[in-house]
Amino acid sequence: MIPGSFDYHRPRTIDEAVGLLADHAGDAFILAGGHSLIPMMKLRMATPEHLIDIQDITELSGITVGGDTIEIGAAVTQTQLVASEELASACPILRETSLQIADPQIRNVGTLGGNVANGDPGNDMPAIMQLLDAEYVLRGNGGVRQVKAREFYEAAYFTARDEGEILTSVQIPVPAAGHGYSYQKQKRKIGDYATAAAGVILSVTGGSCTSASIALTNVADTPLWAEAASNALIGSDLGPGAVNAAVDAARAITDPASDGRGPSEYRTHVAGIMVKRAIETAHARAA
Numbered sequence: 001m002i003p004g005s006f007d008y009h010r011p012r013t014i015d016e017a018v019g020l021l022a023d024h025a026g027d028a029f030i031l032a033g034g035h036s037l038i039p040m041m042k043l044r045m046a047t048p049e050h051l052i053d054i055q056d057i058t059e060l061s062g063i064t065v066g067g068d069t070i071e072i073g074a075a076v077t078q079t080q081l082v083a084s085e086e087l088a089s090a091c092p093i094l095r096e097t098s099l100q101i102a103d104p105q106i107r108n109v110g111t112l113g114g115n116v117a118n119g120d121p122g123n124d125m126p127a128i129m130q131l132l133d134a135e136y137v138l139r140g141n142g143g144v145r146q147v148k149a150r151e152f153y154e155a156a157y158f159t160a161r162d163e164g165e166i167l168t169s170v171q172i173p174v175p176a177a178g179h180g181y182s183y184q185k186q187k188r189k190i191g192d193y194a195t196a197a198a199g200v201i202l203s204v205t206g207g208s209c210t211s212a213s214i215a216l217t218n219v220a221d222t223p224l225w226a227e228a229a230s231n232a233l234i235g236s237d238l239g240p241g242a243v244n245a246a247v248d249a250a251r252a253i254t255d256p257a258s259d260g261r262g263p264s265e266y267r268t269h270v271a272g273i274m275v276k277r278a279i280e281t282a283h284a285r286a287a
């Protein structure tokens with residue numbers, strides 16, 4: 001339960017952090033809130049020789065809500081996501097999801113960047129980023145590039161981020177005004193990761209669903225954007241037939257492990273219930 005020894009670095013700029021990653025290629029980890037990394041180090045599942053603590057890099061903080069795009073710095077904490085009224089007004093599913101992550105103490109230090117860069121299928125924000133079609137901004141020695149959240153996750157703890165890159169921010173297209181939203185998460189107790197969870201955003205015009213996006217947490221090696229399930233809703237009246245078709249399509253792409261949260265079949269069943277509840281709640285909230 002004691003981590004191996006490491007050198008600790010505390011850069012003040014992104015450039016300095018990128019330089020440190022390059023200097024210690026393969027042996028360095030970014031340290032953000034530490035609430036995923038430190039437990040992994042204690043279990044010796046992560047054994048970095050260099051820790052690059054990003055908490056003093058002010059360029060990584062800040063939430064900007066523009067007309068078309070929301071930009072959130074990687075070091076913004078889950079508590080800061082909850083606290084922003086402007087963000088909650090433009091994209092309320094971010095507050096609803098943040099409030100279902102762990103507990104207040106963890107949310108006070110856990111960052112959005114750490115949550116999405118980690119690659120743990122149990123993290124809640126990656127599915128929400130896929131749902132919203134967000135892009136991750138990555139900076140390395142070679143410059144800046146953007147990767148869609150829907151293309152970022154390769155397997156559990158494997159992502160498209162190169163080891164020399166730091167995730168600097170997340171860019172989210174502002175969802176349509178009046179959209180309905182919901183994140184439904186079943187967990188064994190407060191503070192637990194999901195047995196299964198589902199997020200939905202949708203828009204309704206004249207009783208017909210004009211756009212929909214559905215994503216799932218912790219029912220596969222990666223977060224899942226449920227494209228076929230989303231399409232099952234579009235053009236429908238969101239009645240039982242369309243909801244059941246979306247639930248079936250979402251369940252079909254799950255492949256959860258059997259573990260302490262239940263057997264695989266049970267977790268797939270729960271995923272279907274979460275999808276149904278999320279669609280119904282989002283529908284009820286849509287203006």
Ligand SMILES: Cc1cc2nc3c(=O)[nH]c(=O)nc-3n(C[C@H](O)[C@H](O)[C@H](O)COP(=O)(O)OP(=O)(O)OC[C@H]3O[C@@H](n4cnc5c(N)ncnc54)[C@H](O)[C@@H]3O)c2cc1C
Nearest residue numbers: 030032033034035036037102110111113114115123124167
């Ligand atoms: C008891 C407990 C319960 C929890 N429950 C939940 C839960 O229900 N849902 C949930 O989503 N999370 C949960 N978490 C995890 C928590 O939300 C973490 O804070 C979060 O996943 C990681 O954020 P962090 O800032 O702590 O990152 P860290 O732990 O510091 O880093 C995590 C990983 O991401 C990398 N990283 C961090 N920032 C960057 C960056 N900017 N660029 C590149 N790489 C980076 C690190 O090198 C590391 O590999 C829980 C944690 C605990 C301890």
